[in-house]
Amino acid sequence: MNRKFSWFNATSLTLGFAFLYLPMLILIIFSFNESKLVTVWAGFSTKWYGELVRDQAFLNAAWTTLKVAVISSSVSTVLGTMAAYVIVRAGRFTGRTLFSGMIYAPLVMPEVITGLAMLLLFITIGLDRGVTTIILAHITFTMCFVSVVVSSRLATFDKSLEEAALDLGCTPWDAFRSVTLPIIAPAVISGWLLAFTLSLDDLVISQFVAGPSATTLPMKIFSSVRLGVNPQINALSTIMIAIVTIGVISASLITKRSIARQRAEEQAAVRN
Amino acid sequence: MAQPANRPVFAPWTDPNEKPLIQFKNVTKKFGEFVAIDDMTLDIYRREFFALLGPSGCGKTTLMRMLAGFEAPSEGKILLDGVDIAPIPPNKRATNMMFQSYALFPHLSVWDNIAFGLHRSDMPKDQISARVEEMLRLVKLEKFAKRKPHQISGGQRQRVALARSLAKAPKLLLLDEPLGALDKKLRQDTQFELMDIQEKTGTTFVIVTHDQEEAMTVASRVAVMDHGKMIQVDTPDRIYETPNSVYVADFIGDVNLIEGKASAPKDGKVSIAWAEGQPEIVAETGETIAPGTTVHFAIRPEKVAISVDKPKDRANVLEGTVSDIAYLGNISTYKVEVAGGQMIKTQVANDRRIARRDITWDDKVWLSFTDTAGVVLTS
Numbered sequence: 179m180n181r182k183f184s185w186f187n188a189t190s191l192t193l194g195f196a197f198l199y200l201p202m203l204i205l206i207i208f209s210f211n212e213s214k215l216v217t218v219w220a221g222f223s224t225k226w227y228g229e230l231v232r233d234q235a236f237l238n239a240a241w242t243t244l245k246v247a248v249i250s251s252s253v254s255t256v257l258g259t260m261a262a263y264v265i266v267r268a269g270r271f272t273g274r275t276l277f278s279g280m281i282y283a284p285l286v287m288p289e290v291i292t293g294l295a296m297l298l299l300f301i302t303i304g305l306d307r308g309v310t311t312i313i314l315a316h317i318t319f320t321m322c323f324v325s326v327v328v329s330s331r332l333a334t335f336d337k338s339l340e341e342a343a344l345d346l347g348c349t350p351w352d353a354f355r356s357v358t359l360p361i362i363a364p365a366v367i368s369g370w371l372l373a374f375t376l377s378l379d380d381l382v383i384s385q386f387v388a389g390p391s392a393t394t395l396p397m398k399i400f401s402s403v404r405l406g407v408n409p410q411i412n413a414l415s416t417i418m419i420a421i422v423t424i425g426v427i428s429a430s431l432i433t434k435r436s437i438a439r440q441r442a443e444e445q446a447a448v449r450n
Numbered sequence: 451m452a453q454p455a456n457r458p459v460f461a462p463w464t465d466p467n468e469k470p471l472i473q474f475k476n477v478t479k480k481f482g483e484f485v486a487i488d489d490m491t492l493d494i495y496r497r498e499f500f501a502l503l504g505p506s507g508c509g510k511t512t513l514m515r516m517l518a519g520f521e522a523p524s525e526g527k528i529l530l531d532g533v534d535i536a537p538i539p540p541n542k543r544a545t546n547m548m549f550q551s552y553a554l555f556p557h558l559s560v561w562d563n564i565a566f567g568l569h570r571s572d573m574p575k576d577q578i579s580a581r582v583e584e585m586l587r588l589v590k591l592e593k594f595a596k597r598k599p600h601q602i603s604g605g606q607r608q609r610v611a612l613a614r615s616l617a618k619a620p621k622l623l624l625l626d627e628p629l630g631a632l633d634k635k636l637r638q639d640t641q642f643e644l645m646d647i648q649e650k651t652g653t654t655f656v657i658v659t660h661d662q663e664e665a666m667t668v669a670s671r672v673a674v675m676d677h678g679k680m681i682q683v684d685t686p687d688r689i690y691e692t693p694n695s696v697y698v699a700d701f702i703g704d705v706n707l708i709e710g711k712a713s714a715p716k717d718g719k720v721s722i723a724w725a726e727g728q729p730e731i732v733a734e735t736g737e738t739i740a741p742g743t744t745v746h747f748a749i750r751p752e753k754v755a756i757s758v759d760k761p762k763d764r765a766n767v768l769e770g771t772v773s774d775i776a777y778l779g780n781i782s783t784y785k786v787e788v789a790g791g792q793m794i795k796t797q798v799a800n801d802r803r804i805a806r807r808d809i810t811w812d813d814k815v816w817l818s819f820t821d822t823a824g825v826v827l828t829s
Contacts, residue, residue: 336551338549341520341540341553342547342553342555343566344519344541345540345541345546345547346546346566346567346570347541347571348541348570352570357555360557361556440600
């Protein structure tokens with residue numbers, strides 16, 4: 179077995195990673211730039227971070243974004259899990275194919291169309307545009323992602339576990355709550371995380387359904403970039419990159435550790 | 451077969467006053483066009499260890515799932531203790547099931563798995579732990595109470611599943627291929643353990659299996675199924691010794707089937723012409739068989755004797771040539787070709803350490819058996 183690290187491998191790796199991460203690296207470097215001009219380096223400084231904290235408009239936008247993301251991802255996780263459960267478990271009822279197709283359709287629907295449709299709906303029913311409408315719209319488009327993640331887990335779930343719970347005296351709801359849900363919890367949590375990140379960085383749909391009273395962070399960034407890139411935006415983006423990086427790394431560490439622990443326990447069981 | 455009078459035999463199915471625990475009354479189950487259970491009528495009695503035996507797809511699992519409440523019969527009735535159970539959901543039934551995959555809850559410890567059903571019964575909280583302890587003792591797993599299912603071995607998981615399904619003291623325990631995942635040695639040990647536990651708890655067991663040896667070992671009665679129908683329901687020894695059809699004879703154990711034309715029975719004996727120029731096979735039969743009917747004579751290999759010299763005092767003697775010998779350790783199987791190319795298997799116990807060398811390949815040998823050794827089958 180020849181596992182030598184050849185020059186070809188090294189070049190591919192460098193090129194690939196450069197392509198992926200060079201833009202972000204430059205953004206991070208310039209967020210520590212002393213100069214007000216984004217493209218001219220004038221020495222190291224963290225002053226833009228300080229200004230960011232003092233900027234009330236940015237803080238408001240950040241708060242709105244967080245609120246929208248938490249509420250919409252939580253609601254869409256509940257709805258998406260329910261939809262996935264029906265698709266995987268309810269057997270072959272009439273219209274099942276249509277139903278499952280319609281659940282997944284928003285996945286490929288252009289965001290512009292979803293946004294426009296939501297806007298028309300809200301105008302028709304006379305709902306004032308603001309945080310509520312953003313939350314509703316975000317639930318709509320993130321729900322299908324949760325469904326996909328949860329239904330793929332449910333498809334491999336041993337149905338006899340639920341039957342065993344029923345057999346031992348559970349009502350169907352009790353069986354779901356005390357057996358199914360704890361076992362599929364990792365999928366539900368990753369569905370929530372997916373919905374959360376999608377909501378966090380959505381721009382197009384929010385743009386359609388947001389009123390003057392509610393601005394999310396991506397909207398704020400987008401509108402200020404149109405007036406010219408300023409170093410404050412770089413600082414904000416760097417913070418977001420840091421949050422996402424920490425989240426992804428810790429999630430993968432948790433999974434890896436739990437797999438390793440399970441393997442060790444299984445080996446211990448075999449030895450006994 | 452006379453039994454000593456002071457030893458009562460467990461055979462409630464022969465007692466007309468005994469009330470069956472489970473009654474299937476003309477039960478049919480269809481999945482779309484497919485008929486899984488075809489107009490079945492069957493009684494199972496209290497304290498029985500009842501085995502449903504058949505190839506995959508014969509409907510045995512469907513039958514069990516109907517008892518558990520996961521399927522409802524399309525037609526007919528199932529009575530448990532005289533009550534129609536069709537409208538009762540699985541969580542309200544006095545039955546419990548042990549699943550083929552064990553279906554242990556992976557997020558709960560062995561202890562919590564066993565206590566799971568008890569928490570959902572009306573048992574007072576303070577009695578639950580005593581009951582769980584009792585179950586752990588029954589299956590000898592006291593030391594493993596705190597472990598999770600993936601931290602114990604396959605055999606231990608099987609015992610946890612058994613303890614969990616017995617914890618609620620069901621009227622009826624359903625076992626779906628309970629030993630399928632165990633290796634042969636462990637399976638044999640566990641079969642005896644299962645019988646022990648069944649006797650100790652006095653629970654009625656219904657077991658589904660495709661392993662005929664397992665069914666014969668554990669069961670008080672065996673039901674042989676095929677295509678949604680009961681072919682024969684009887685005690686293991688009667689299923690083996692007096693099968694009612696070619697299907698049962700062939701499904702259970704090894705058998706030689708010889709096709710021939712029957713003569714009119716005389717003194718309870720029938721002669722079967724099976725090959726031209728050969729002496730007819732004489733066999734006892736209780737049935738009245740019309741002369742000229744095509745019948746199958748079924749005889750188990752261990753009931754056929756093999757010898758070099760022609761035996762004088764046996765009712766049936768056939769001449770043949772040894773075509774194959776299989777040495778299996780405890781026994782040897784000889785495949786002997788007789789008239790018309792028919793192969794007859796015979797088994798001889800190797801009761802001496804040195805293999806008999808007086809019979810070898812291509813030898814002319816004599817096969818013989820009495821007139822009561824086999825059965826005459828008309829279907």
